[in-house]
Amino acid sequence: EKEELNKAYAKLYEPDEPARLNGYYFGPVLGVVIPQDGSIRTSGSPMVREPYEADSGYLLGVQVGKDFGAIRVEAEYSYHSFDASSALSSSLSASIHNFFSRVILEKELGESLDLRFGLGMGMGIVGLDGSNDYSGTGFAYDFIFGAGYRLGENWSIQADYRYFLTAANDNYDHIKSHLCVLSANFDL
Secondary structure (H helix, E strand, C coil), X not given: CHHHHHHHHHHHHCCCCCCCCCEEEEEEEEEEEEECXXXXXXXXXXXXXXXXXXXXXXXXXXXXXXXXXXXXXXXXXXXXXXXXXXXXXXXXXXXXXXXXXXXXXXXXCCCCEEEEEEEEEEEEEEEEECCCEEEEEEEEEEEEEEEEEECCCCEEEEEEEEEEEECCCCXXXXXXXXXXXXXXXXXX
16 A cells, blocks of 8 residues: 555656756767768978868767857767868878867757757867878867757757867868757766
């Protein structure tokens, strides 16, 4: 009889939908990188632009942040990798290390579902390796549109589209990519 009473209290006081917790969180970031074609700049006089065709790649990272309710503030490290080919340098391997801070606005669509918009800015360390090394460090940023879904009391998943850009460098033009990203947040 006591067990039935405990079940009745649990059903009465525990919500069916997981509650949203405001506070700190961390989690992994995984994604697909769909880069736009670009060009590298060969050294010499005069400098020559060498166009390349980019193939899809991947993104791996980790994020930490604070949820204030309708606004999230995050710090993220991510690694982007993709391959490319050009007429002169038959193959290029791209690796980009990003250190970002980000602001995300969220609109609740239900008890567990949020619509997300955001802007991230930071530093991108770019390496384009082929027959020569085309590398540099500069400003990078992204725009986010996505959705988040709360799976339990202490964790949620997010599916985002991001448009990613880096600043141009003496060795390469802007690197622009479409990112399809899946992340999980674990509340602390």
